[in-house]
Amino acid sequence: MNVLVINPGNTSTKVAYWEDEKEVWREEISYDVETLKRFPSILDQMEMRLQNIKGLLQVHQVEKIxxxxxxxxxxxxLEGGTYRVNDKMVADIKSGNMRAEHISNIGALLALEIAREYNAEAFIVDPVSVDEFDEVARISxxxxxxxxxxxxxxxxxxTARKACEQINKEFNKANYLVAHLGSGISICPIRGGRIVD
Structure with missing residues (x-):
């Protein structure tokens, strides 16, 4: 299976192409702050990022996705997992029916546009809004x-799945504390494969 992965971030778009479980190539398109300031909203960045991705597909001569x-x-x-990009999801993004404006919102739209050109399927995985919190974690x-x-x-x-692979443990039976330290920070306990706080 040939899979294209698109990860839009605040100042970059990361794109990777996989054949089965082998990564064939990976690229990162960076954007300076002045370029991004030209766009009134995140949705307005869609066409620029889409054209950048199409350019990479041409450079790497991708014929099949x-x-x-x-x-x-x-x-x-949502629960953690994989979701097919559908009309309702697209309508929610385009109408602003989201919890907040965030660059990750256009990931589904970018995936769908590329998928249409290659007669492929479009999905998102484990979106930012996954909610598996224990009830006690909701107390502020x-x-x-x-x-x-x-x-x-x-x-x-x-990260937790990769750690499980390295120590030969089942993801759904593991407990971890995982830190994401990027331009944003998340520190989350995982119990039995679920982010509980």
Whole structure:
């Protein structure tokens, strides 16, 4: 299976091409702050990023894609997992029916546009809005203010899965504390494969 992976970030778009379980190539397109300031909204960056991705596909002479995976955004609270990009998801993104404006929101749109050109399927995996919190984790100390689950789910869960592979442990039976330290920070306990706080 030939898979294209698209991860839009605040100042970059990371793109990788896989054949089965082998990474064939990986590229990072960086954007300076002045370039990004020209766009009134994140959705307005869509065409620029899409053309950049298409340029990479030409450079690498990609002829076949079976599946395009995009970074998932700030949707309604969801369970961790893989979701097919569908009309409802696209409508929510384009109408702004999201929990917040965030660059990850266009991951599904980018995946869908590329998938259409290659007659492929488009998916997102472990979006930012995955909510697997224990009820006690929602307590903020202010009765009127409940804590919400928003974290770097994709990286947090991938890191835990990779650690499980290295020590030959089942992901759904493992407990970890994982830190994502990028331009944003998430520190999450994982119990039995779920981000519980």
């Amino acid at each position: 079976d599946c395009v995976m995009g970074r998932g955004g700030l949707f309604k609270p 100390g202010i009765p009127e203010l409940e804590r919400e689950a928003l974290q770097h789910t994709l990286n947090i869960k991938r």
